């Protein structure tokens with residue numbers, strides 16, 4: 473049998489063609505002794521097809537908590553007994569957060585709301601927020617506001633939103649175990665509309681939610697099919713009070729194999745460290761992931777939990793001699 | 804200094820068992836319960852910090 477790393481070297485590194493779902497299962501099953509070689513190959517792929525630069529982003533929660541949906545990993549669902557209370561951020565606070573983010577050298581600022589989809593009030597707040605940020609801060613603005621209608625896609629595009637985040641969350645075959653209040657297909661629809669609008673599509677998911685390795689490979693393959701500009705990869709951080717609150721934290725080596733597999737599935741995509749890496753990988757693993765396929769980070773805090781200090785990540789990038797991507801406004 | 808009566812992470816009395824895991828958790832998340840009255844606080848996380856507000860006992864900030 474040909475070794476999967478040899479196949480990947482020729483196919484992904486050589487020709488820029490991502491691995492198939494079946495091939496990704498082999499990668500995810502590869503033994504610990506091969507992990508260093510796997511990460512090294514994924515890093516070579518990333519450098520060849522994406523370059524040395526790392527994209528830095530900050531995120532902010534515009535509307536926290538009280539979401540009607542039941543995503544079993546999420547502390548912001550109003551359906552669970554999570555201690556997260558509902559609250560809105562005001563515009564001056566939003567601008568301040570964008571300024572803090574820009575100061576780190578970040579080129580992306582993502583405004584997030586815990587909703588099924590935006591209503592008129594939220595769209596108005598986002599519009600006012602974007603205008604206020606653009607007046608004071610030089611940064612690209614992304615949004616993550618749930619499922620959209622075509623009219624809302626058009627409105628966001630007109631507001632100058634250059635990237636929209638909407639994750640698949642999990643593989644199609646596992647989605648019903650994670651969310652029951654909406655379907656995988658509904659999410660997929662929003663992703664297609666965003667992609668076709670000319671906004672950049674940011675679409676990723678979470679791993680470590682009890683899915684099988686086959687389903688992890690399936691998620692990567694389904695993401696690859698959407699060809700998103702960016703894929704944020706989250707590792708489950710079990711939140712108190714949620715249905716997944718008692719799950720184990722994913723093993724670091726499995727997390728690293730997943731990073732490499734996602735890179736080998738999508739050689740040309742921005743692959744971002746999102747939530748959960750502090751718990752799953754720690755400081756050492758964070759470094760290994762950046763040398764194993766990752767080429768983007770969220771700096772600072774997340775929506776309801778805290779990240780490593782931004783300086784820790786920026787120092788690490790400097791140490792690894794990885795340049796931070798500079799701003800190219802796409803307006 | 805006021806005495807801390809409740810755990811900011813789990814909301815239980817600080818005298819009630821160990822809160823080692825809670826203390827560790829609080830390095831990666833803001834407190835959710837007021838340590839004086841155990842009300843759930845209004846918490847806002849920003850890229851570089853957080854605030855947590857109890858309607859009776861006021862606001863806490865990240866250091």
Ligand code: SF4
Nearest residue numbers: 539541543546549586
């Ligand atoms: S839709 Fe978003 S905010 Fe709402 S429960 Fe699901 S993940 Fe959480």
Ligand SMILES: [Zn+2]
Nearest residue numbers: 810813822825
């Ligand atoms: Zn506690």
Ligand SMILES: [Zn+2]
Nearest residue numbers: 837840857860
């Ligand atoms: Zn109080």
